[in-house]
Amino acid sequence: MQALEVLQPGAFTTVQDLGRYGYQKYGVSISGAMDRFALRVANLLVGNEEGEAAIEATVVGPKLKALKNLRIAITGGDLSPQANRKTVPMWRTLNIKEGEVISFGFPKSGCRAYIAVGGGIDLPLVMGSRSIHTRSNLGGDGRPLMKGDVLGKMDSGAGIQEFRTYQMPENEIPVYGGQWNVRVILGPQNDYFTRKGIHTFFTSEYEISPQADRMGYRLQGPRIEHRAGADILTDATPPGSIQVPGDGMPIILLADGQTTGGYSKIAVVTSVDQDLLAQAKPGDKLRFRRVTILEAQRLIERMEKRIQRIRRVFTAV
């Protein structure tokens, strides 16, 4: 069922769900939404399962024409969304009429916005996911959306009039910006760094360089000192890995990060803070804070409870 036509693609607009699991052994990145929390909430707001595929826009959002009456929700970074040139609220269900144009303006806060459509964006499942991964040509046409692309949606089974409108409770809406405090778990190769190097990492401010995309962010700041060499015998690089190559400048791997790598990893960003990092932009400043694995996993539990709480608010009344 045709749902949206791309009039203008924006800076880097893709379709993402919660990612591709089970194929890292073949070099296939997990990919999926950079900000999973925002994607999940966007889906809940339109009555979808939380892991359906939605549109991920980056800094400069796309211009999209509705090809039928649609139920949508826009979450994540505030890229000034509009419908027929009128500002529309984020983090709530919107009913869009056939022919209406959804567009974006100035990026006010955050970096990535999610546009979920009732039913979910219908791309073929490739290796269990609809996510577009440009570096391996997977999902859709394996490239960001282009002018003239038409996105389908799956049948949500009912007309939009039958649905209620939901709104994210104000106190649940994340605030992006300012200085980012990124919680990390030390290791697995912290023994490759001097005490001084680890101290530098935890006490300094690092700026996100212009080399920042879905694959990862290169950071600039005080040099992190290795004990001897920076290179390890290649091993796995889970999302959130903070690699430090020989120049001492950290690289954070994110959703589209490669599956293995040969640089020593000083730490791994907690899952919940990987979502937040999706909203950080080049020029933003980060500080790293150490947490234990049990603390990090409690944060995941808390995040799941939060999603369940939001889901209950939407399904109540």
Add this chain to the structure above:
Amino acid sequence: MNGYRGARYLIAGDRGISVEFGNALDEEINRRVHKMMYALKNAKIPGVIETNPTIRSLFVYYDPLKTGVKELVQKLRKIEERMGDIKLPQPRFFEIPVVYGGEYGPDLELVAQLLDLTPEEIINIHSGKEYFIYDTGFIGGSAHFKIPPPLDSLPRKKTPNLGVPAGAVLMAGGLGSVFKPLPGPTGWYWIGTSPLRQWFPEKDPPLLINPGDRIIYRPVDQEEFFRIKDLVDKGGYDPILSRRNLKGTDQ
């Protein structure tokens, strides 16, 4: 490997454990990684999402809402103790046609210079030996092997090459990449190009060459390169050496 007294279990983020069997390019270490992978698959532990075998470690991704980390490590250690009798799949033996040098391998001359050898000597060393495949990492499932001396003394290039084609035969840092599955940047030396394909996203498994397999390079000229490429594109080229030999004896 001598001195093996069990794996190291390294915490790597809040959803992963790296089970490290050693820190060397060693076939025995690599076989342990794969035995552990199959043993873990058979054990069907709740909460384990997927595993990623590398040269010397098995990365285990898990859902911390379904299993505690201590509990998981205990279970993994038990599996490690009992994995001895796991049988690994029958390895396959591939012949990799490759055009060396020129526009097919722009770094061949440089590599020869750096090692004070002739390009022919580099080709002879590179294509004169069977290689064991340790892992299939990086984008599109690039298959890696241990590069023989003196080629193993080459570090990664200081300035990465921003675009090499699919098929690029690469080496650096003690490793060879059989050939690059997809076009893209690389910091490795590009010495030749193969007409074969590694990446078949529509198939399961999606890769031609997998860990545990063996390969040998065969230098070919441009004419043969295009003849093979044509067959590969039509799906009519069989790069498996042992199977081709068997076919030969049948006739």
